[in-house]
Amino acid sequence: MRFRDDMKVLELFPGTGWYTKLLAPVLAERGKLYLALNTNRIEGVIARTPELATAEVLEINPLMTSTGVHGVFDLEAFSFWLEDLDMVLTFRNAHNLSPAGRATLNDAVFEALRPGGLYGVVDHTRRHMEPDGPENRRRSDPVSIIHEALQAGFEFVAWSDLHYRPDDELRYEVGRKSVKGNTDRFTFLFRKPVD
Numbered sequence: 001m002r003f004r005d006d007m008k009v010l011e012l013f014p015g016t017g018w019y020t021k022l023l024a025p026v027l028a029e030r031g032k033l034y035l036a037l038n039t040n041r042i043e044g045v046i047a048r049t050p051e052l053a054t055a056e057v058l059e060i061n062p063l064m065t066s067t068g069v070h071g072v073f074d075l076e077a078f079s080f081w082l083e084d085l086d087m088v089l090t091f092r093n094a095h096n097l098s099p100a101g102r103a104t105l106n107d108a109v110f111e112a113l114r115p116g117g118l119y120g121v122v123d124h125t126r127r128h129m130e131p132d133g134p135e136n137r138r139r140s141d142p143v144s145i146i147h148e149a150l151q152a153g154f155e156f157v158a159w160s161d162l163h164y165r166p167d168d169e170l171r172y173e174v175g176r177k178s179v180k181g182n183t184d185r186f187t188f189l190f191r192k193p194v195d
Helices: 020-027 040-048 099-112 142-151
Strands: 008-012 032-036 064-066 073-075 085-091 113-124 155-160 185-191
Touching: 008 020, 008 099, 020 032, 020 040, 073 099, 085 099, 099 113, 099 142, 113 142, 142 155, 142 185
Parallel strands: 008 032, 008 085, 085 113
Antiparallel strands: 064 073, 113 185, 155 185
16 A cells, blocks of 8 residues: 555644645645644645645644753653544654654654554664764664564565666755755655554
8 A cells, every 4th residue: 555645644743834835736626634743844845735725734832952062852752642543744854853752752653653554764874883973863764663663563565776876975954055955865655553
């Protein structure tokens, strides 16, 4: 099963809606798009953009506390109060959460998905087991992301090289001119098992 126009989909941390603008029109007639977590910026975008009007913002804003590392947060336990979603998607957000924060998020996503539901994760690639540093702060270790999802109960379904960028040496902060807009990104698909 892959993305269809009749699905119930949740997009996490939608920012200013780059992906929302792709998802919402496809799901507008037969499906449903929900948005959750740090949705303050997307609410204004929705108000100004008629084709996004069918997207529903969930008032789910668990406490995010700083870990002491700039831009990296722990996340308090929470629920989306849904349990029948077909798909949950997050684009370039995993790096903003600590491992404990990602575990909390994975648990909430697992709860919100119906059996067989899909969880898509995209983020900037970091070398496996590379120690934290200022140049890799906004990158995630793909092996760790897989391991954390498996720990939450997900099955690993597939990966894509859609965002593979051989020129990104995985050495520099993603905002540097030499890699900005051209970072290597992993694209993973997980599934909640069908019992």
